[in-house]
Amino acid sequence: MSLASLRTDADRTQPIDSEGGPAEVAAADAPERAIRPLCWVILSVAFGVVAIAVADALSRTGHGGGSVCFWIGIAAIIVPATVRMASTRPQAGERVAIVVLAGLALYAVKLLRDPFSFTYADELVHFHNLQAILATGQLFGGNPILPITPRYPGLETTAAALARVGGVSPFAAAVMLIATARAMLVVGLYVLYERVSGSPRVAGLGALVYAATPTYLFFSAQFSYESLALPLATVAVFAVIRWGTAPDIAARRRWEAIVLTIAAAVVVTHHVTAYALVVLLAAVCLLHWRLHGPRGAPWAMTVGIAALAGSWLAFAAGGTIGYLRPVVTTAFSKLVQTINGEAGTRILFANQGGVETTPRIEEGIAVIGILVLAVFLVVGTRVIWQRRWRANPLIVLFSGAGIAYFATLPLRLIPAAWESASRSGEFLFVGVGVTAALGMLFLLDRGRAWRAHLVAWGTALVIGSGIIAGWPSSLRLALPLRVSAGGHTLESPSYVAARWSGSMLGPGQRIAAEDSDARLLLDVAHQTALTGIAPDVDAMLTAKTLQPWRRLLANNRIALVETDSRRISQDIIAGYFFDVGPTPLFPAQAQSKFDLPNVDRLYDGGNIVIYGVRGLW
Amino acid sequence: MITARWPRSDLGLVGALALAGVLAAAVLPDAIGVLRLLIAGPLVLALPGYALAGAMLQPSELRGPERAALSVALSVVVTIFSALLLDAFGVKLTLWPWIAILAVVTLAAAAVGMRRGHARALRRLNVGPRTGEIAILATAVVLIGAAAAIGFTPLSAPKGTDTTTALSILPTHPVQIAVKSDQTRATRYTVSVSVAGRTVRRYGPFTLAPGQSWTRLVPVAGKPAVVARLAVIGDAAASRSVYLGCWCTRVRSAAKS
Numbered sequence: 001m002s003l004a005s006l007r008t009d010a011d012r013t014q015p016i017d018s019e020g021g022p023a024e025v026a027a028a029d030a031p032e033r034a035i036r037p038l039c040w041v042i043l044s045v046a047f048g049v050v051a052i053a054v055a056d057a058l059s060r061t062g063h064g065g066g067s068v069c070f071w072i073g074i075a076a077i078i079v080p081a082t083v084r085m086a087s088t089r090p091q092a093g094e095r096v097a098i099v100v101l102a103g104l105a106l107y108a109v110k111l112l113r114d115p116f117s118f119t120y121a122d123e124l125v126h127f128h129n130l131q132a133i134l135a136t137g138q139l140f141g142g143n144p145i146l147p148i149t150p151r152y153p154g155l156e157t158t159a160a161a162l163a164r165v166g167g168v169s170p171f172a173a174a175v176m177l178i179a180t181a182r183a184m185l186v187v188g189l190y191v192l193y194e195r196v197s198g199s200p201r202v203a204g205l206g207a208l209v210y211a212a213t214p215t216y217l218f219f220s221a222q223f224s225y226e227s228l229a230l231p232l233a234t235v236a237v238f239a240v241i242r243w244g245t246a247p248d249i250a251a252r253r254r255w256e257a258i259v260l261t262i263a264a265a266v267v268v269t270h271h272v273t274a275y276a277l278v279v280l281l282a283a284v285c286l287l288h289w290r291l292h293g294p295r296g297a298p299w300a301m302t303v304g305i306a307a308l309a310g311s312w313l314a315f316a317a318g319g320t321i322g323y324l325r326p327v328v329t330t331a332f333s334k335l336v337q338t339i340n341g342e343a344g345t346r347i348l349f350a351n352q353g354g355v356e357t358t359p360r361i362e363e364g365i366a367v368i369g370i371l372v373l374a375v376f377l378v379v380g381t382r383v384i385w386q387r388r389w390r391a392n393p394l395i396v397l398f399s400g401a402g403i404a405y406f407a408t409l410p411l412r413l414i415p416a417a418w419e420s421a422s423r424s425g426e427f428l429f430v431g432v433g434v435t436a437a438l439g440m441l442f443l444l445d446r447g448r449a450w451r452a453h454l455v456a457w458g459t460a461l462v463i464g465s466g467i468i469a470g471w472p473s474s475l476r477l478a479l480p481l482r483v484s485a486g487g488h489t490l491e492s493p494s495y496v497a498a499r500w501s502g503s504m505l506g507p508g509q510r511i512a513a514e515d516s517d518a519r520l521l522l523d524v525a526h527q528t529a530l531t532g533i534a535p536d537v538d539a540m541l542t543a544k545t546l547q548p549w550r551r552l553l554a555n556n557r558i559a560l561v562e563t564d565s566r567r568i569s570q571d572i573i574a575g576y577f578f579d580v581g582p583t584p585l586f587p588a589q590a591q592s593k594f595d596l597p598n599v600d601r602l603y604d605g606g607n608i609v610i611y612g613v614r615g616l617w
Numbered sequence: 618m619i620t621a622r623w624p625r626s627d628l629g630l631v632g633a634l635a636l637a638g639v640l641a642a643a644v645l646p647d648a649i650g651v652l653r654l655l656i657a658g659p660l661v662l663a664l665p666g667y668a669l670a671g672a673m674l675q676p677s678e679l680r681g682p683e684r685a686a687l688s689v690a691l692s693v694v695v696t697i698f699s700a701l702l703l704d705a706f707g708v709k710l711t712l713w714p715w716i717a718i719l720a721v722v723t724l725a726a727a728a729v730g731m732r733r734g735h736a737r738a739l740r741r742l743n744v745g746p747r748t749g750e751i752a753i754l755a756t757a758v759v760l761i762g763a764a765a766a767i768g769f770t771p772l773s774a775p776k777g778t779d780t781t782t783a784l785s786i787l788p789t790h791p792v793q794i795a796v797k798s799d800q801t802r803a804t805r806y807t808v809s810v811s812v813a814g815r816t817v818r819r820y821g822p823f824t825l826a827p828g829q830s831w832t833r834l835v836p837v838a839g840k841p842a843v844v845a846r847l848a849v850i851g852d853a854a855a856s857r858s859v860y861l862g863c864w865c866t867r868v869r870s871a872a873k874s
Contacts, residue, residue, distance in 0.1 A: 036747075039757075040753065042753070042754060042757045046764075047760055049760065049761060053764035053768045056768060057767050057768070060775075061772045061773055062775020062778075092680070108764070111768070115769045116769075137711055138704060139701070139710070140704075153700070154693075160710060161661045161699075161715055164712045164716075165638070165715065165716055165719070166650065166657050166661070167645065167646070167657070168650040168651075168654050169650070172654075176658065176662075184689045184690060187686045187689075194682075235686050235689075238683070238686065242678075254673045254674060257673070265693060265697050268701065269697070480775060483771055483772065483774035484771040484772055485780075485800075485802070485827035486802065486828070487827075488827045489771045490799045490828055493779070500797070504868070505787075505866065509867075559867065560866070578774065578775075579778070580778050580779070581777045596862065597862045598862055599862050600865060600866045602785060602786055602859060604783065605857075608781075612788070612863070615862065615863030
């Protein structure tokens with residue numbers, strides 16, 4: 001028996017308006033006439049990308065005005081696209097073109113921020129795995145900074161294949177893959193929303209609204225396993241709907257095979273996305289059981305995907321639980337402590353340390369954007385309820401995800417729970433997108449033409465709010481990583497030190513370093529870089545005396561130590577760049593404690609010094 | 618059911634593009650990577666999935682965007698599982714094993730799809746842009762090119778940028794001492810080297826342009842304490858020092874000497 005409750009308006013051939021009735025077919029542009037408005041949207045998006053490039057260039061060279069250019073660029077990308085999408089005139093092909101354009105343009109924002117190399121903590125870790133696959137031709141290598149990542153090789157495998165077959169550098173292959181994943185995500189959302197709502201308009205608006213996920217612009221655009229797994233999972237959910245609406249058993253079997261194959265790829269690509277997919281399907285099954293009885297729900301697929309995820313966990317990625325457990329338990333304990341008043345709250349709109357903050361005006365815009373999104377969601381939920389779509393478990397779950405998203409917002413005040421709340425937004429926003437789009441359409445169709453512009457600016461406000469909430473203002477624009485001087489290109493001191501260690505000492509050295517330096521030593525110099533708290537390299541490097549830490553050096557066979565007197569070297573987002581102006585330093589003893597007779601002081605770059613410390617074992 | 622002869626069908630085109638991809642990967646060197654990526658890249662990101670969707674599903678079952686999403690997703694699936702398979706059998710993930718699997722899967726799936734009558738006849742796009750529209754699109758292309766040019770070009774450093782000079786020493790025989798100047802303007806340096814407490818060499822003053830390096834080899838017998846000091850002319854605070862105290866650092870063979 002099919003999952004008949006998933007059959008909404010999926011097989012309609014005409015677009016519907018917000019009331020669920022067929023829209024005026026005559027309103028749609030003929031294909032030969034549709035290209036003109038699309039051209040204007042393309043031009044506006046291109047202008048937006050140039051404005052972002054100028055914003056980054058101003059920021060990289062220390063000039064003001066970058067933020068204004070940035071927001072002009074974002075508006076140029078979002079507003080015309082939304083105005084056109086809100087119209088009844090575009091055909092499905094144009095709508096898809098617009099969501100892909102906007103999706104790729106917003107990916108370009110991340111690319112233009114980091115045009116020379118990866119600078120996000122996770123992508124530097126994954127990039128090491130990619131380089132290892134290309135160097136050794138084998139999977140499941142080691143990663144000293146995040147050992148769990150090579151056990152989920154889906155992302156790096158695909159990038160490695162692209163680098164090999166396409167004959168491009170690993171960086172170019174990785175960028176190409178994430179751009180493709182971004183296009184897959186927005187098209188996946190579009191087809192998912194279209195099948196759920198039966199409306200290309202809702203689908204297009206929903207796919208655009210998804211860009212308001214706070215992590216969408218930067219975090220989800222990084223070369224990290226979730227950036228590929230989430231688009232794959234979105235297409236898998238779309239295939240589940242097709243399974244549910246398949247006309248016969250043979251078609252259902254084919255869709256079942258497609259779901260299981262794509263889900264298997266999700267399982268070997270990213271742990272949390274695989275578990276989220278299992279939870280979503282389990283919730284669909286249970287809700288379907290509650291609403292329509294047990295028959296017809298995707299039980300077998302859910303059990304199958306859960307079995308795949310469990311098997312991978314048991315036989316290939318056993319360390320996953322140990323990796324995820326501290327994140328969850330710490331978040332929970334900090335939540336309890338904060339509720340009991342035993343721990344302080346986190347500064348909103350700032351980075352983890354609270355150092356990088358956001359201007360008040362942006363904070364105000366973010367709050368207004370969240371309120372506008374809440375209005376869209378409330379209206380959208382009402383539309384779902386009134387249209388009797390409440391019998392469809394998937395759309396009820398999507399609506400519930402919208403409510404859950406708002407429920408997670410207070411967690412952003414808890415230091416240890418902030419990251420979990422932020423990351424969950426990527427999954428919950430799949431529901432937010434379609435529910436908000438239904439609300440927007442309802443409001444649109446009740447007003448005059450100018451309301452399309454109001455809703456478009458409202459959408460831009462919502463997306464802007466997500467951008468503000470997702471990344472501190474000072475880290476949104478490019479920072480100087482490579483500069484031009486006297487006809488030469490100079491790299492930041494952290495890069496220079498990493499390159500020196502790789503080229504002069506050779507790769508594979510066990511070296512302890514601060515968090516940002518260690519990632520460059522891993523990627524640029526191919527060293528076995530140790531950092532963080534296991535072993536407690538962070539504490540050793542900042543300690544004023546060396547004696548208590550000699551055993552750590554010996555036990556971990558640490559041959560080299562890179563000290564960095566800049567406090568920002570502990571920042572895994574901002575620690576890779578040139579310092580502009582005075583920078584806070586650690587106490588001098590933290591570095592000088594290694595200046596001992598039985599040590600080699602090999603490299604002195606001012607703030608960064610590399611020691612050979614085998615003599616201390 | 619839609620049937621089409623293979624040369625003018627979508628699955629026939631997919632097969633031809635797959636063969637073109639194999640040829641491009643074999644013939645085109647990495648140096649023209651963009652061209653090779655354009656021709657061979659779809660073999661990783663689009664063609665296997667398109668062919669598989671064509672083999673499994675009837676053309677009427679999928680709309681255009683759905684076919685696009687499935688094509689990319691299934692291609693990624695094929696790429697991931699072909700790598701897992703090759704790795705499980707101990708085959709190195711080099712170009713040819715990979716490309717062989719991707720091409721075979723694509724061609725086989727396209728053949729199955731055509732055999733099942735799932736191939737769709739190719740149609741001309743019913744879009745004829747007018748002069749004004751072409752001008753708009755050309756402007757957009759120029760703007761994107763400008764954005765790329767601005768974005769990918771290293772620019773001058775902001776005022777107050779903390780640039781650096783690095784002094785290094787290698788525990789080799791002879792001892793290698795090097796200076797790399799990453800200052801934004803030409804800078805003058807002196808270097809002194811002492812062995813077992815006695816100054817044995819003084820170099821400079823010498824001038825290094827931005828990005829320029831300076832290297833000297835100092836012969837020593839055994840493993841004495843070697844100290845090198847760098848002074849920056851006109852900036853006493855910017856001195857550097859390195860030393861070999863234990864000669865306990867192993868320089869790996871892959872390192873440049």
